[in-house]
Amino acid sequence: MTILKNERDLVVPGEILAEGLDYLPGYGAFREGDRILAKNVGIVSIRERNVGVTALSGRYMPKAGDKLIGEVLDVQMSTWFLDINSPYQASLSIGEASEEYVERGADLSRFFDVGDVLYAKIISVSKHKNIQLTMKDIMCKKLRGGKIVNITPSKVPRLIGKAGSMISMIKEKTGCNIVIGQNGRVWIKGENEDLATQAVLMVNDKSHLDGLTNMVTEFLNSNPGVKVAADAKVYEYVEGDAN
């Protein structure tokens, strides 16, 4: 019947978000009798009839369709197992990794070996958290060189910015090649790696502030060490909207 919280209110688990059957529980909320309650510490979000909570902390939980950065942990007969910064390992089967014909029993480490870092997409997550990955998607590739920075997974949309504004600005200013995984891993490669890392961590630490894009721009402009190579390759990378 009534909604008891406003958009962007801070709630803790067990707080009542809405009463009556007019609303539906979204992510981070559950129904108990005729009440909708919060599951997580987070920010209330109301989308028409859906009332949910965007969590402010917690591990990355894999979702079908997410693109992420994983590290190869094990190579088996026809599968690789990857660490995806989540409580569960993900598997990538040979059919999803390569178009070419591979002999039975062939050594798969010539494609990807233990320790390789891949940018992959989740095809499916089963009820028991069996996670299937694929490399058959644009942008999916092995990431060579560079370095990886971990940020809080819930802050990934902030780092990307509206229509990719934040990340394309960082790429432009530093001339680095940056790939962001939904699981909170950020791969950075280029001449100003350290500077780009600082900018990414700045977004992570100050994600709550208004005018963050300007602050980061100022930080990057004021840094005397910035050398943008004339032929710096800047990849356009837009991963949905900020929300």
Place this chain on the structure above:
Amino acid sequence: MRKFTNMLKVMPIRADGRSKEELRELVIKAGVLKNAEGSAYVKMGNTVAVAGVYGPRELFPKFLQNPEKAHLKCRYNMAPFSTKDRKRPGQDRRSQEISKVVADALEAAIFTKEFPKVGIDIYIEILQGDAGTRCAGINAASVALADAGIPMRGLIAAVAAGKVDGDYVLDLTYNEEEKTKADIPVAYMPSMKKITLLQMDGDLSADDLKNVVNVAIKGCEKVYEAQVEALKNKYTAVL
């Protein structure tokens, strides 16, 4: 014993100046440990507990993995310097039992089915003990779980109550606890209006038990308010 009893008879306050249904000084802080996914510090009078939550993370040994839900591992531990006589370090039968009942009390609040196969580790350290350590531990662990971003049905608040000389008394200290007919730790989830832990040390009549539990639940509601405030304080500082 005589002295305490007389105090209650003469005026309705206790040795430390509290009224019968008043909590001790309560301090709760969320997010005190950097390495833990979630953590909390709870001080109830002279009882001090720190809790750290790690996970959800891969669970070993593998036979503990449950394909239906997460495994909750709880370790309650008293520091050797937490009591007047040195406490022999390590797990003993008492702390094993408390670890188990605390894990059961907390599991009622957690959506364990959202995390099949993994483990959630809860470590509760009692730095100073002055009765009610399991309650302080539950209060700290519940805030730490919420801080770790683990989905829950609600926070769990806990406090003990007992009967002293015909009076129902809330949040006993060690000196008071020695003189009770029975003391009853109660863990309560205000959002679901459910009791998740109820133990009794001593004996009471059925009527007395009901009254003591009601006193404890009122106390839990006050603790709950402090827990919510502590969590919100941590995150408004960030927002």
